[in-house]
Amino acid sequence: MPRATNAPASRARRKRVIDASKGYRGRRSKLFRYAKDAQMKGKYWAYRDRKTRKRNFRALWITRLSAAVRAEGLTYSRFIEGLKAANIGLDRKVLADIAVQDEATFKTIVSQVRTALDAKKAA
Secondary structure, X not given: OOOOOOHHHHHHHHHHHHHXXXXXXXXXXXXXXXXXXXXXXXXXXXXXXXXXXXXXXXXXXXXXXXXXXXXXXOOHHXXXXXXXXXXXXXXXXXXXXXXXXXXXXXXXXXXXXXXXHHHHHHO
């Protein structure tokens, strides 16, 4: 009985991995063994860092908001508390963008927050 190898399928599988690791440096793009490891690590890092990117952007928005609100004489936590009291339904991303792009609009939001905080304090 002749020896059966699964040569066409194995070659196709290896070629698929090599093609997918195009652009890596050195043996990571040329040799199957190293390309396979590089691809596995790349997928792991991509998955992990998609989560990290969200975390980093949220931290950036909070930092920008905090700086903009402090320039108006409030703290970040009081500002967030006032947003809830004033029923302003904007998220951190939009607020940070407004603070950077359109200062006049941000000042009107801060004034609404201040009046809501004063009303809450009086009640």
